[in-house]
Amino acid sequence: MRTDAAVDAAFSLADVRAAGLRWTEYLEIRGRLGREPNRVELAMFGVMWSEHCAYKHSRRYLKLLPTQGDGVLQGPGENAGVVEVAPGIGVALKVESHNHPSAIDPFHGAATGVGGILRDVLSMGARPIAILDSLRFGSPAHAASRRLRDGVVSGIAHYGNAIGVPTVGGELVYEDRYAENPLVNAACIGIVRADRLARSAAAGPGNPVLYAGARTGRDGIGGAAFASDELDVASVDRDRSAVQIGDPFAGKSLIEATLAALDTGVVVAIQDMGAAGLTCATSEMSSKGGVGMRIDLARVPRREAGMTAGELLLSESQERMLLIVRQGEADTVAAIYRRWGLQAEVIGEVTAEPALRIYDGGTLVVDLPPESLTEAPAYQVPEEEPKGRALIVEAPESPRSVAEALLRVLGAPTVASKRAVFRQYDHMVQLNTVVAPGADAAVLRLKEAPPVAIAVAIDGNGRTTWLDAWAGGAGAASEAALNVACTGARPVAATDGLNFGSPEKPETAWDLHNAIAGIADACRAMRVPIVGGNVSLYNESPVGSIFPTPMVAVIGVLSDVSCALTSAFRDDGDLIVLIGEEAASLDGSEYDKIVRGRVAGKPVRVDVAAHARLVALLPALAADGLLQSAHDVSGGGLAVALAECCIAGHFGARCRISGSSDPELALFGEGPSRVVATVTRSRLAALVARCRSAGVPVAELGVVEGDALAIRAASADLVVGLDQLRTAWEG
Amino acid sequence: MTTANATAARVRLTILLKDGVLDAQGQAVERALRTMDYDAAHVRVGRVIDLDLPAANWQEAAREMCTRFLANPLIEEFEITRLDEEAR
Amino acid sequence: MTTANATAARVRLTILLKDGVLDAQGQAVERALRTMDYDAAHVRVGRVIDLDLPAANWQEAAREMCTRFLANPLIEEFEITRLDEEAR
Amino acid sequence: MSAPRVAVVIFPGSNCDRDVLHVLRGVLGADAHTVWHEERSLAGFDAVILPGGFSYGDYLRAGAIAATSPILAAVRAAASAGVLVAGICNGFQILLEAGLLPGAMLPNRDATFVCDWTRIRVERDDLPFTCAYGRGQIARMPVAHGEGNYYADADTLSRLEANRQVVFRYVDDDGAATAHGNPNGALHNIAGIVDERGNVLGMMPHPERCSEALLGSCDGRAFFEGLLASIAKRAHSVAGGGR
Numbered sequence A: 001m002r003t004d005a006a007v008d009a010a011f012s013l014a015d016v017r018a019a020g021l022r023w024t025e026y027l028e029i030r031g032r033l034g035r036e037p038n039r040v041e042l043a044m045f046g047v048m049w050s051e052h053c054a055y056k057h058s059r060r061y062l063k064l065l066p067t068q069g070d071g072v073l074q075g076p077g078e079n080a081g082v083v084e085v086a087p088g089i090g091v092a093l094k095v096e097s098h099n100h101p102s103a104i105d106p107f108h109g110a111a112t113g114v115g116g117i118l119r120d121v122l123s124m125g126a127r128p129i130a131i132l133d134s135l136r137f138g139s140p141a142h143a144a145s146r147r148l149r150d151g152v153v154s155g156i157a158h159y160g161n162a163i164g165v166p167t168v169g170g171e172l173v174y175e176d177r178y179a180e181n182p183l184v185n186a187a188c189i190g191i192v193r194a195d196r197l198a199r200s201a202a203a204g205p206g207n208p209v210l211y212a213g214a215r216t217g218r219d220g221i222g223g224a225a226f227a228s229d230e231l232d233v234a235s236v237d238r239d240r241s242a243v244q245i246g247d248p249f250a251g252k253s254l255i256e257a258t259l260a261a262l263d264t265g266v267v268v269a270i271q272d273m274g275a276a277g278l279t280c281a282t283s284e285m286s287s288k289g290g291v292g293m294r295i296d297l298a299r300v301p302r303r304e305a306g307m308t309a310g311e312l313l314l315s316e317s318q319e320r321m322l323l324i325v326r327q328g329e330a331d332t333v334a335a336i337y338r339r340w341g342l343q344a345e346v347i348g349e350v351t352a353e354p355a356l357r358i359y360d361g362g363t364l365v366v367d368l369p370p371e372s373l374t375e376a377p378a379y380q381v382p383e384e385e386p387k388g389r390a391l392i393v394e395a396p397e398s399p400r401s402v403a404e405a406l407l408r409v410l411g412a413p414t415v416a417s418k419r420a421v422f423r424q425y426d427h428m429v430q431l432n433t434v435v436a437p438g439a440d441a442a443v444l445r446l447k448e449a450p451p452v453a454i455a456v457a458i459d460g461n462g463r464t465t466w467l468d469a470w471a472g473g474a475g476a477a478s479e480a481a482l483n484v485a486c487t488g489a490r491p492v493a494a495t496d497g498l499n500f501g502s503p504e505k506p507e508t509a510w511d512l513h514n515a516i517a518g519i520a521d522a523c524r525a526m527r528v529p530i531v532g533g534n535v536s537l538y539n540e541s542p543v544g545s546i547f548p549t550p551m552v553a554v555i556g557v558l559s560d561v562s563c564a565l566t567s568a569f570r571d572d573g574d575l576i577v578l579i580g581e582e583a584a585s586l587d588g589s590e591y592d593k594i595v596r597g598r599v600a601g602k603p604v605r606v607d608v609a610a611h612a613r614l615v616a617l618l619p620a621l622a623a624d625g626l627l628q629s630a631h632d633v634s635g636g637g638l639a640v641a642l643a644e645c646c647i648a649g650h651f652g653a654r655c656r657i658s659g660s661s662d663p664e665l666a667l668f669g670e671g672p673s674r675v676v677a678t679v680t681r682s683r684l685a686a687l688v689a690r691c692r693s694a695g696v697p698v699a700e701l702g703v704v705e706g707d708a709l710a711i712r713a714a715s716a717d718l719v720v721g722l723d724q725l726r727t728a729w730e731g
Numbered sequence B, C: 001m002t003t004a005n006a007t008a009a010r011v012r013l014t015i016l017l018k019d020g021v022l023d024a025q026g027q028a029v030e031r032a033l034r035t036m037d038y039d040a041a042h043v044r045v046g047r048v049i050d051l052d053l054p055a056a057n058w059q060e061a062a063r064e065m066c067t068r069f070l071a072n073p074l075i076e077e078f079e080i081t082r083l084d085e086e087a088r
Numbered sequence D: 001m002s003a004p005r006v007a008v009v010i011f012p013g014s015n016c017d018r019d020v021l022h023v024l025r026g027v028l029g030a031d032a033h034t035v036w037h038e039e040r041s042l043a044g045f046d047a048v049i050l051p052g053g054f055s056y057g058d059y060l061r062a063g064a065i066a067a068t069s070p071i072l073a074a075v076r077a078a079a080s081a082g083v084l085v086a087g088i089c090n091g092f093q094i095l096l097e098a099g100l101l102p103g104a105m106l107p108n109r110d111a112t113f114v115c116d117w118t119r120i121r122v123e124r125d126d127l128p129f130t131c132a133y134g135r136g137q138i139a140r141m142p143v144a145h146g147e148g149n150y151y152a153d154a155d156t157l158s159r160l161e162a163n164r165q166v167v168f169r170y171v172d173d174d175g176a177a178t179a180h181g182n183p184n185g186a187l188h189n190i191a192g193i194v195d196e197r198g199n200v201l202g203m204m205p206h207p208e209r210c211s212e213a214l215l216g217s218c219d220g221r222a223f224f225e226g227l228l229a230s231i232a233k234r235a236h237s238v239a240g241g242g243r
């Protein structure tokens, strides 16, 4: 490998590898600098050029995503995206993964994941108003998976509850592919006045650089590089510094102090110190602003004696922000942080010359052009279409009846009620939660712009993506948007979290490319811009890669919160209709997995144009009062969707599914663009007319009545009492 | 607190964060003690778990459950002591 | 963890719920240990606080701060031990 | 006669302060002000609310560190002067830790945080805090806490019951104080109590979370309305008495 050994290099291959770099990258660094980097500089390149910070393998695919649209105040490129949801009111959103930290320490890993994403949104000047968590674990039949889940859930609760930001939704999916490498993604939504948007580009030579928040310790040193490594057995015994510990108390004080600091109007730029800590914040802020900084590490507040320059620069201690403040105003801002019991120290100043010069007292320890750190090389690796993917999950006994099959699917851990989890999250604090967790999407009223509300949902399906990456990517965006539309909201923006295995495997590269293309195609059709996101690669363990898992969080706007819908059936005698395309398949379905014990075939690909029509139609129907309830058909198919509407509304239903001659397919087949809705008898004709003129299929399914769910599908008759449904679903 | 059962050992597991690991609770308690005018320093807060274990292999069992479940060895250290008699 | 300062005592305060007060955390840990096939019983979970106190009157100070603040006497009891030497 | 002035105390880590202010000011148009925990006086306020949250991270025990805060001396003084003091959730925990109310909070029966709707029965309608409720009325209110399992020794419990200091009790759908209706294991299903004089109240449920129909219940609004009305009435009777 080391063919250039001839050049008398200052570092050995082992040194370079230990810094998380390739030999060719080291040579590139020497070339860019025209000299040898020193040891500290090499380590800084190691974290900044990690996959986590630099998107070396994903950058070229991310270009496929649509990022512009009406109301986008800030697209990708900042700490979070921002979209205008009411005149002068912006909503910031961003998703972030904390998969590897959570595998190593589920509690602290998940807690710091929440803390980190909150600070990304805070960096935009936005007050965080909601959290969503999207989780993947191995089967809960295994004690180890349950422990992991319980640790993660209590970590999210620990941080989110204390900080006073409601966790209003998320996902919880179990697949054995995640047993060794769980996925813990958290998204945060914040609210900000459009004229108060904060940004991260440093400016104004002579302006002080203010460090604010908690002290720096030896936490998470090299975390960013670490998050880009494959998890192997040895990593569990790796240096304790790989684990970051959060302090939600300091985090809450940091939010209040930062918002108060921004209110003074003297903050020029701000960014959180997350992955790669001080290194990342100083180099990104300088590079974005086309300026430089002179920093003195001796002034950095620290928790431990004897910390080296490298440790101070790479530490990922939590609850810290970096601010550029107008000259002469540093004391004003520092006083605000100190009042909240936090550290605030001027550690340097902005310089006109674009050089990042870092001193440790009198000694110059780093002297780099900021862009050399922020502009990492990108890689293109061979892609190869995966062939013949199929899994035998288990060989379950076949059910005696469709009713029994329904109960089994309804009780499957991925489909069943998640109440035991979201009951542990404060989902009501801040007084905005109009529709709480458990619905298709959460609905939050905006006190700043009544009667406007927003709806938020996050979705992803690794099994579908594994079988057909484009279908999985497009499906994630389509389903999240449809969830939002089912509440009556118009989707306006999205953020994507891409969780994949090693991009150096040709099949994974193919998955990544096609999943992103799927997200792009669906979002473009729906006119939903992607305003930010996150990529987590190398989700591998000794037993192989995870299912490729793109997740998409969508936010939508409801112009009048009183029109918000839920999935619950509302009234005896209401008519049940199926709105949307009929296409469905058992390939990749919950039924296939749970009842038939297999994961195989080709799931239905979403027809993005037809889906966009459906997503646009629902909010219009809701605004005109034509719907009583709406619920998208997803995992478990039509039978499960109907059961969920019955359980939520405490009503039974009598339905007939026509069209298919295969009862299993009719009841449990999954397709991406279907909605179970109800309408009062008197409005049925108007509803049907509206669907027809929008070019969206609609079919009558039945009526809300009694205390049992009765479905006739082809040759099968299914009747299950409401109590039985609830018991199966609630477990 | 001690157990009368001769075949059971009363065991105490004391779990503390390693030096250098952020102890937010310890810091908060230290600040509070100082505002109350106590001259306290280097405050660390941890957990203690008292339990009965089969006397035959209490040490081994205790060590294993700490390593596997009760503590995270990356960031925490633990001590195992026997409460109902001198440790053998 | 111990202090080198001759004028400071390294003190451990162990705080446990009184007998008869529901120890929900102890029960949760016990349930979890049992599902992992450990034969654990009578599990109690408490807090441990290690701190430096002036050596001159560490016992008195420790007792006072436990009674006033670190323990809630309605529900908790505490033990005080010195870590850096035999308690005098 | 001026409108009642209400103080909402903010500790670092409080997180329901803005919610209580929203209801007092935004929904009810009351004259409410924030007071930082380092203040030493509550002069000029007719009522003091300690809101929910995780003051000081709830480290050590929920409310324990906040109870040592400077403002607590002022709260104590206000309480003994007869000013109305209400602690909601973390505020209740702080009042217990400060000894302004008897008893203590233990971690919830299930050892996990619980955020959910509960039903509580209003046991007294003759207090300033509950005068807008009917006696025995059942209110739907959310709880959100990890340590809400009220504990007191047997003597204290019987004293509380004998003096009718239990103000709110968790009940089930049938209105009975059963274990099923109890979200956290609190003894005697206690959700809220007052001190002997009746001007210091602590409650775990969040009335501010159910003061607008949009949020699923308006049952908490009467708590704040009653509080404001009784202050106004007091002021009136004092004025009327031509002191």
Ligand SMILES: Nc1ncnc2c1ncn2[C@@H]1O[C@H](COP(=O)(O)OP(=O)(O)O)[C@@H](O)[C@H]1O
Pocket (backbone or CB within 6 Å): A052, A053, A062, A065, A075, A076, A077, A078, A079, A080, A081, A096, A120, A274, A496, A497, A498, A530, A531, A532, A533, A534, A535
């Ligand atoms: N999958 C993605 N799609 C669109 N934008 C992305 C994606 N992943 C990352 N980005 C954008 O790239 C920028 C850098 O991301 P990241 O390094 O994760 O931000 P941060 O450092 O704030 O965590 C952000 O603006 C982010 O929104």
Ligand SMILES: [Mg+2]
Pocket (backbone or CB within 6 Å): A079, A119, A120, A272, A274
């Ligand atoms: Mg960031």
